[in-house]
Amino acid sequence: MPQFVPGTSKVAANRRRQLDPTKTLDKVRDVSDDDVVAILGHRTPGAAYPSTHPPLAEMGEPEDPMRELVKPTDGAAAGDRIRYIQFTDSMYFAPAVPYVRSWMAATRFRGVDPGTLSGRQIIEARERDLDKISKTLLESEMFDTARSGVRGCTVHGHSLRLDTNGMMFDMLQRSVMNPDGSVSIVKDQVGRPLDKAVNVGKPMSDEELKSRTTIYRVDGDAARADQEMVKYIQRIHTLRSMWGFKPIA
Amino acid sequence: MDTNVPDTNIPVQIELFTERFLSPDMVEKLLTELAKINGITRLILHGPRIASTVPTGPAKGTPNAHAGRKHIQVGQQDVELGVQVGRIWLELEDEDVIEQVEEACRRTLPCGFQINRGLFIRTRPTQTDYAKWGVIRDTKALGMTDPKSKSQICSIYPRER
Numbered sequence: 386m387p388q389f390v391p392g393t394s395k396v397a398a399n400r401r402r403q404l405d406p407t408k409t410l411d412k413v414r415d416v417s418d419d420d421v422v423a424i425l426g427h428r429t430p431g432a433a434y435p436s437t438h439p440p441l442a443e444m445g446e447p448e449d450p451m452r453e454l455v456k457p458t459d460g461a462a463a464g465d466r467i468r469y470i471q472f473t474d475s476m477y478f479a480p481a482v483p484y485v486r487s488w489m490a491a492t493r494f495r496g497v498d499p500g501t502l503s504g505r506q507i508i509e510a511r512e513r514d515l516d517k518i519s520k521t522l523l524e525s526e527m528f529d530t531a532r533s534g535v536r537g538c539t540v541h542g543h544s545l546r547l548d549t550n551g552m553m554f555d556m557l558q559r560s561v562m563n564p565d566g567s568v569s570i571v572k573d574q575v576g577r578p579l580d581k582a583v584n585v586g587k588p589m590s591d592e593e594l595k596s597r598t599t600i601y602r603v604d605g606d607a608a609r610a611d612q613e614m615v616k617y618i619q620r621i622h623t624l625r626s627m628w629g630f631k632p633i634a
Numbered sequence: 635m636d637t638n639v640p641d642t643n644i645p646v647q648i649e650l651f652t653e654r655f656l657s658p659d660m661v662e663k664l665l666t667e668l669a670k671i672n673g674i675t676r677l678i679l680h681g682p683r684i685a686s687t688v689p690t691g692p693a694k695g696t697p698n699a700h701a702g703r704k705h706i707q708v709g710q711q712d713v714e715l716g717v718q719v720g721r722i723w724l725e726l727e728d729e730d731v732i733e734q735v736e737e738a739c740r741r742t743l744p745c746g747f748q749i750n751r752g753l754f755i756r757t758r759p760t761q762t763d764y765a766k767w768g769v770i771r772d773t774k775a776l777g778m779t780d781p782k783s784k785s786q787i788c789s790i791y792p793r794e795r
Contacts, residue, residue, distance in 0.1 A: 426692075538691030545682060546720055549654045549744055554718060556684055558700040576688040577696060 389488070392614035396606040400485055400599045403527060406493045410525040413586075420583040421520045424535055426573030427468045427512065434512050436464040458496040460511020467498075470519045471507040471574065472533060473540045475553040478594040478605060479532040481506075485599045486527070494518050504543035505536065523585070526597055530568035531588030534559060537574035551588060560585070645675075646729055647754050650722040650739060653746040655681060655702075660744065661719045662706040667738040668724075669709050673731035676755060676774060677724050681717040723754040 389404040390397055402408050419430035428435065438444070441462050446452060474481050481489070483506035490499035490508045497518065498509040510518060522528055523535070531552045534542065542554040550562045557576040560568050569582040589597065601608035609615060656664070661679065668674060684703045688696045702718045724735065732749065739747050755777040759770055770776055 538693075539689065541682065546653065546655055548718075549657055549660065554655060554682060556682065556700070557688060557698055558702070561701070571699075575691040576693040576698065578699065 391617040394611040438464040460514035465512040475532040478598040646726040649750040658704040665708040673727040681720040
């Protein structure tokens, strides 16, 4: 039984749910395949996948027991390019935080290269695998239309105050709130205007965000109030400080 | 010995810090209210920049359509907002004006706000000021410009070198 993160708080439970691949993420909206491709901006919706090498089946690979054991992903088998999706999550109770997103990508998906930066999180994968991963994430509880954003560049906003309508600041304003309160994505992740706006529905309420978030905050679930989590963090810190990467205690 | 001698040279400056970023319409409303108050000598709108074009990445140079980048009318003045306003720094003639500012904010702002007292606009020129503008004789112009800005926002204060 894998142990993902310690803690008795709601935040810790949410982190465990997002990280555990045996748990299904709640689906909270529908985004069509073409809309996902448009938001990513790597190719035109409907276009064929460009390849970076011939399909593995045609390459005449040498015999290797590891190759037989590890089945390539669809994208790797077809020789797709490696492409990315990058998320920015507001510190105001966004459903996910960059580190949890990276752990989640590593535990839930195959053939990915997740990376965590201060206020953003990137997942690289073969293009057709990435399309599936992006669709899963955009439709899931890990994405909120106001407090999360798909931002390939100019990502600033995760630690800034919100706009008066509750949206996270985005210098490129890739998503806008409609008069009916729903949110439309109007630019792809690098800031090119989309031919057709993608309506991704209404943002979660503050109460729902607080119940789904994986962020410890003093005005939500405070990290120091979660004694079990603090105890384990201190234990790991002590072991790594005293014995580095080879703890003997 | 009493060391708390008030320095009359230190200007009265306040920072208006809002709980949320303000929309251009909200900024226009607030500035119109502030313009009615006698005793505000200088005012700076501060917040994250909204570039007119995409500054980095594959879409670099593409026009950046953004609702926050808008022309607003304050009195007779037309101002193009280049930032999403989150702080407003004000220099006042005296402390009595603070109350009037607070009242104007209560009337217009849709969110909570703080008013902090401090020194937010510099009183002495920096080396960068000298390199960029030369000797600044008009002290009211001091600190009103972004030294890193390459835009023409500073052109109302011509170089004197």
